[in-house]
Amino acid sequence: MGMPGRKVFISGDEAVAEAVRLARPNVISAYPITPQTVTVERISEFVEDGSLKAEYLHVESEHSAMSAALGAAAVGARTFTATSSQGLLYMAETLPYVSGARFPIVMMNANRTLATPWALLSDHRDSLSQLDSGWIQVYCENAQEAMDMIIQAYRIAEDPRVMTPFMVNLDGFILTHTYEMVDLPAQENVDRFLPPYRTANRMDLDDPKTVCYAALDDYMEFHLKQELDMRKVPGVIEEVELEFKGIFGRSYGGLVEKYCCEDAEAVLMTLGSVTGTARAVVDAMRMEGKMVGLAKIRFMRPFPAAEIAGIAGNTKAMGILDRDLSVGYEGIVFTNARSAVCEIESPPRMINFIGGLGGRNISKEDMRQIFDQLMQAARGEQGERVRFVNARCE
Numbered sequence: 001m002g003m004p005g006r007k008v009f010i011s012g013d014e015a016v017a018e019a020v021r022l023a024r025p026n027v028i029s030a031y032p033i034t035p036q037t038v039t040v041e042r043i044s045e046f047v048e049d050g051s052l053k054a055e056y057l058h059v060e061s062e063h064s065a066m067s068a069a070l071g072a073a074a075v076g077a078r079t080f081t082a083t084s085s086q087g088l089l090y091m092a093e094t095l096p097y098v099s100g101a102r103f104p105i106v107m108m109n110a111n112r113t114l115a116t117p118w119a120l121l122s123d124h125r126d127s128l129s130q131l132d133s134g135w136i137q138v139y140c141e142n143a144q145e146a147m148d149m150i151i152q153a154y155r156i157a158e159d160p161r162v163m164t165p166f167m168v169n170l171d172g173f174i175l176t177h178t179y180e181m182v183d184l185p186a187q188e189n190v191d192r193f194l195p196p197y198r199t200a201n202r203m204d205l206d207d208p209k210t211v212c213y214a215a216l217d218d219y220m221e222f223h224l225k226q227e228l229d230m231r232k233v234p235g236v237i238e239e240v241e242l243e244f245k246g247i248f249g250r251s252y253g254g255l256v257e258k259y260c261c262e263d264a265e266a267v268l269m270t271l272g273s274v275t276g277t278a279r280a281v282v283d284a285m286r287m288e289g290k291m292v293g294l295a296k297i298r299f300m301r302p303f304p305a306a307e308i309a310g311i312a313g314n315t316k317a318m319g320i321l322d323r324d325l326s327v328g329y330e331g332i333v334f335t336n337a338r339s340a341v342c343e344i345e346s347p348p349r350m351i352n353f354i355g356g357l358g359g360r361n362i363s364k365e366d367m368r369q370i371f372d373q374l375m376q377a378a379r380g381e382q383g384e385r386v387r388f389v390n391a392r393c394e
Contacts, residue, residue: 006184010182012140015143015147015182020039021051022185023150023190024053024196026197029068029072030044031059031065033084034084034112035173036082036108036110036176039176062090063090069081069098073202074211075203076201078158078196079105080107081105082110088109089114092133095133098134099133100223101201101211101213102201104199105157107167108168109127109168111123111170111272114129121173121358122174122323124139124323124332128300128324131300134226135164136153136156136230137167139271141272141273141275147185148244152240161229163201164226169272175272185248193248230301231302253296256295256307258295259279261293262293265315267293267294268282268319268353269295269311269333270294271300272323274321278294278321281368281371282294313346315348318341318374319370320337320351321354321355321362323354323357331386349378351386353388354387360390362389362390363390
C-alpha cells in the first residue's frame with residue numbers, strides 16, 4: 001500500500017475531474033454538454049490555479065474536441081476530453097480515426113438519452129451505438145469506480161500491447177450529479193502507478209512517419225491488428241487492476257464482477273449504476289432463501305464472452321437488463337450476451353429486460369419483479385423473451 005488518500009464529498013463529474021488532474025494529461029480539449037459540463041469546468045479551474053499543468057483548449061464543438069485531442073495525441077501528448085449524448089454522436093466521425101491511428105486518448109462520456117424526443121436523463125443508447133468504433137468501453141457503478149477507472153484507463157490504453165483509446169461511461173445525473181464520499185488518491189501514489197506517457201507512435205522531425213495514413217490494399221490487415229491487440233486487453237486489465245489494488249487497496253472484478261453467482265438458479269446481468277439497486281435486492285432475496293445472483297458487466301469492449309458463458313453454464317435462467325433498445329429487435333447488451341452463450345452445451349433460459357430509457361427509474365420493486373420472472377423461467381415457465389420494465393404502453 002502507498003501513501004493514504006483522503007476522503008472527499010464530491011459528485012461523479014468532480015471525481016472524474018480530480019482523476020484527470022492526478023493523471024497529469026498534457027492537453028485537454030473541452031466543449032461542455034449537460035450532464036458532463038461540471039467535469040470540464042473543474043478541470044479548467046485546475047489549469048487556472050496551476051494544480052494541473054496542461055494546455056486547455058476551448059473548442060467550438062464535440063467534433064472539434066475529438067479532432068483537437070487527435071492532433072495532440074499525434075505529437076505524443078497525453079490527452080483527455082469529455083462528452084455526452086448528442087455530443088458523442090457529433091464526434092462519431094472522428095472516433096475511428098483515433099482508434100485506427102492507435103492513439104490512447106481517454107474520454108469520459110456522461111451517458112444520456114438521445115433525441116428525439118428530447119430528454120436529459122440517463123440511458124446507454126449513446127455509448128452503445130459506438131461499440132464498433134474501436135474504443136475500449138467501461139461502465140461505472142459509482143463515483144469511486146469512475147475516479148479509479150480514469151486513472152486505470154491511461155495505464156491500459158497507453159500500454160504498448162494495447163495502444164487503444166478508452167471511453168469511461170458514467171450514468172448521467174444518477175452518477176455525474178450525485179454526491180458521495182470518495183477516496184481521493186495521493187498524487188505520489190498515482191505518479192508511481194502512472195508514469196509520464198512515452199510513445200514512438202507520434203510525429204517526429206527526427207524520425208518522420210505517417211499517421212492517419214491511407215492503407216489501400218492493406219486496410220484489412222490494419223484492422224486485424226486492431227482486433228488482435230484488443231484481444232490482449234483483458235490480460236492487461238487484470239495486470240493493471242492487480243497493481244492498482246496493491247497501491248490503492250481497491251479492485252472491481254475485471255471484465256465482469258460476480259455477486260452470489262456460484263450457486264444461483266437465476267442470474268441478472270447489469271450495466272452501470274443500476275447494479276447497486278440489483279445488489280440490494282439480491283441480498284434481500286437471499287435472506288428469503290431465493291437463489292438469485294448478479295453479474296455486473298463492466299466492459300462492453302472488449303466483450304467478456306468467456307466470463308458470461310461461464311456464468312451461463314452454471315445457472316438455469318439469465319436476465320440481461322438493457323438501458324437501451326435497438327429498435328426493431330432487442331437490447332444491444334442482450335444481443336452480445338446471447339451470442340456469447342449460444343455455444344455452451346446447456347444454455348439457460350435467457351430474458352432481455354429493457355428499462356430505464358430516458359432516465360425512467362428502476363426501483364427495488366421493479367428489480368424484485370425482474371428476479372421473480374427469472375426464477376419462474378428457472379422453473380421452466382415460458383414467457384416473452386424481451387420484456388419491458390415499468391413501461392406504461394406495452
